[in-house]
Amino acid sequence: MGNKKYTPDDLDLKIISALKHDGRVSFRTIADELNVSDQTVRFRVTRLIENEILRVSPLINPFYFDNSLLSLIGMQLESRTQRETMNRIAKMEGVVSVCNTAGEFDLFVEVFHQSRSELNRFLFEELPKVPGIKNTHSFIFLDAKNKWIEVGNYAIPSKTNNQS
Numbered sequence: 001m002g003n004k005k006y007t008p009d010d011l012d013l014k015i016i017s018a019l020k021h022d023g024r025v026s027f028r029t030i031a032d033e034l035n036v037s038d039q040t041v042r043f044r045v046t047r048l049i050e051n052e053i054l055r056v057s058p059l060i061n062p063f064y065f066d067n068s069l070l071s072l073i074g075m076q077l078e079s080r081t082q083r084e085t086m087n088r089i090a091k092m093e094g095v096v097s098v099c100n101t102a103g104e105f106d107l108f109v110e111v112f113h114q115s116r117s118e119l120n121r122f123l124f125e126e127l128p129k130v131p132g133i134k135n136t137h138s139f140i141f142l143d144a145k146n147k148w149i150e151v152g153n154y155a156i157p158s159k160t161n162n163q164s
């Protein structure tokens with residue numbers, strides 16, 4: 001989470017909105033649209049990034065790739081070690097995100113793997129090395145709308161579906 005030293009203003013939010021539609025749009029194009037200088041847009045984007053409010057990065061459609069699996073793993077912990085456990089799991093191969101939650105599960109871990117065998121290895125060889133996990137419950141995503149994941153701690157699969 002960001003350190004919340006900086007609160008985005010209306011112009012910052014308009015810049016974020018412009019980037020939402022196309023993260024590759026030029027600062028000049030955004031500046032022209034918002035009637036400010038491109039240096040202002042560049043400064044604002046830099047400040048948003050430095051304050052951990054914004055990150056511009058490539059996203060992939062995880063359902064485009066044959067045999068890959070996007071999964072959500074609910075975890076119950078033995079004790080209140082969320083921060084330490086989150087930090088350790090976040091560094092593991094295949095992890096897209098780790099979220100501290102309220103409710104039945106203490107954590108939700110989203111993972112992306114190229115095969116069932118990779119997911120199996122993650123669940124039964126890698127996760128057991130993390131101390132304090134009481135139990136897990138896995139959910140496999142079969143399909144989704146508007147689901148994109150950031151390129152992260154996993155290999156990009158090479159074989160693709162032949163779907164449009």
